[in-house]
Amino acid sequence: MTSQSRRQFLHLATAALATPALPRLAWSQTWPSRAPIRAMIPFTAGSTVDIVGRVVLDAMSAGLGQTIIVENRGGAGGTIGTAMVAKADPDGYTLLINASAHSAAPAAYPNVTYDTAKDFSAVASFGSVPNVVVIAPGKGIKTLPDLVAAAKRGSLSYGSAGVGSATHWAAERLRISAGFQGVHVPFRGGPEALTEVVAERVDFMCIGISSGLPFIQDNKLIPLAVCTPKRSAALPNVPTTIEAGFADSDYVFWNGILAPAKTPREIIDRLHAETQKALALPGVQAKFAPQGIEPMPLSPAEFDALIKKEIDSNIALVKAANLKFN
Numbered sequence: 023m024t025s026q027s028r029r030q031f032l033h034l035a036t037a038a039l040a041t042p043a044l045p046r047l048a049w050s051q052t053w054p055s056r057a058p059i060r061a062m063i064p065f066t067a068g069s070t071v072d073i074v075g076r077v078v079l080d081a082m083s084a085g086l087g088q089t090i091i092v093e094n095r096g097g098a099g100g101t102i103g104t105a106m107v108a109k110a111d112p113d114g115y116t117l118l119i120n121a122s123a124h125s126a127a128p129a130a131y132p133n134v135t136y137d138t139a140k141d142f143s144a145v146a147s148f149g150s151v152p153n154v155v156v157i158a159p160g161k162g163i164k165t166l167p168d169l170v171a172a173a174k175r176g177s178l179s180y181g182s183a184g185v186g187s188a189t190h191w192a193a194e195r196l197r198i199s200a201g202f203q204g205v206h207v208p209f210r211g212g213p214e215a216l217t218e219v220v221a222e223r224v225d226f227m228c229i230g231i232s233s234g235l236p237f238i239q240d241n242k243l244i245p246l247a248v249c250t251p252k253r254s255a256a257l258p259n260v261p262t263t264i265e266a267g268f269a270d271s272d273y274v275f276w277n278g279i280l281a282p283a284k285t286p287r288e289i290i291d292r293l294h295a296e297t298q299k300a301l302a303l304p305g306v307q308a309k310f311a312p313q314g315i316e317p318m319p320l321s322p323a324e325f326d327a328l329i330k331k332e333i334d335s336n337i338a339l340v341k342a343a344n345l346k347f348n
Contacts, residue, residue: 053114053289058089061279063119064103065183066096066211070151070230074277075119077309078148081300082293092119096211099186101127101134108136112282114289118142121151121277122188125332129340130186130347139333143285144325146297147278147318149310153192153249154257156234157226158219159241166247166266169226173202181215181227184208185347189215191336192228192249192273196263198343199271219243230275231256232313249273256314276318278325294322 061079065071076092083090095103100123110116128138155166163169172178180197182190185208197204207224209215212233218224220242228249235256237243247263248254251272263271279297281290300306301317320328339345 051288053286053292054086054088056088056115058091059083059086059115059117061090061092061117061119062103062107063092063094064096064100065094065121065123065187066213067094068213068233069096069183069211070188070232070275071100071119071121071123071277073232074148074151074310074313074315075279077306078279078297078300079119081303081306082296085296085299086292090117097184099123099127099130099184099190099208101131101186105135107280107282108141110282112285114281114285114293116282117145117293118280118282119277120280122191122273122275122332123183123186124280125329126186126188126191126336128333129336130190139330141283142280143283143290144322144329145279145281145290145293146322147276147320147325147328148297148301149315149318150250150274150276151230151232152254152256152314152316153189153228153273153275154231154234154238154254154260155196155226155228155246155249155263156216156219156238156243157246158222159244160222161225163226163246164244166261166263166268169246170200170202170268173197173200173204177203177205178225179205179207181207181209181218181224183212183215184210187212188273188275189228189230192275194343194345195273195339196228196249196268196271198339199263199268216243228273232315235313249275254314256312276328278318290322 063072063075079090107118157163180193189212215227219227238245245257245260247261247266249263249272
């Protein structure tokens with residue numbers, strides 16, 4: 023083959039490789055061109071993730087000009103619904119609304135059928151939602167130190183939205199920091215667990231303020247502490263778990279949107295931009311403010327990095343505390 027022929031061959035080969043990408047690029051630039059977009063929320067309706075996610079998705083639907091259908095598929099700490107999104111086509115028409123439970127899954131569910139770090143592309147965080155430690159008034163406990171003292175005298179039960187959920191992780195961090203034992207009672211979702219705490223069949227739980235606040239306002243639950251580095255604007259008179267004397271007991275509970283890995287960058291960037299527009303709307307901010315949701319502005323790359331860092335941190339916590347998840 024002459025040098026000229028070789029150059030012609032290489033030129034044609036390069037063109038052949040590039041050609042399949044052209045329709046894909048054009049397709050991603052016109053996204054979304056059809057309805058609906060499906061958003062999977064891997065927790066039950068009425069959970070904190072569900073409440074926050076629907077507020078943002080409603081606003082994003084208008085911005086994208088397409089209907090977004092929400093599907094709740096709870097169970098197993100959010101891993102059931104998340105696994106479905108991991109297998110979906112990376113075309114921008116199937117999205118995942120998840121929370122800190124996403125980065126806890128590898129530690130709590132090492133045999134899940136997906137790779138949390140590799141099978142998803144982070145899009146945007148909606149913000150962080152404070153978890154609050156709540157207990158029914160009939161239990162006769164008024165402060166977090168009182169709860170810890172009672173737990174040390176005799177094992178108490180604590181509910182959660184499932185093994186590895188953010189509600190579970192927050193309770194475990196508090197339990198380890200305070201040095202008490204307890205009986206973990208996982209449920210399919212946060213609302214189910216909360217119902218049992220209100221009914222006094224489960225002693226306490228750490229629940230997102232979005233879900234717990236109505237019960238607190240109706241005096242059906244007592245807020246003992248918020249699991250955040252600083253007090254929540256939604257419950258300004260309630261101390262943090264750290265203020266109550268328990269170091270390293272705080273747990274950042276974020277909510278956000280992700281897409282299957284290999285979703286075109288153009289779609290990720292469009293979704294990120296539309297999320298930011300939705301979060302800036304006065305109507306969205308008005309719904310978020312009373313619930314104490316803190317802004318968490320992160321680029322897709324920064325959000326990805328946060329998730330990967332949390333995965334490593336949670337695995338290290340499980341090993342250090344010798345936690346066993348069944």
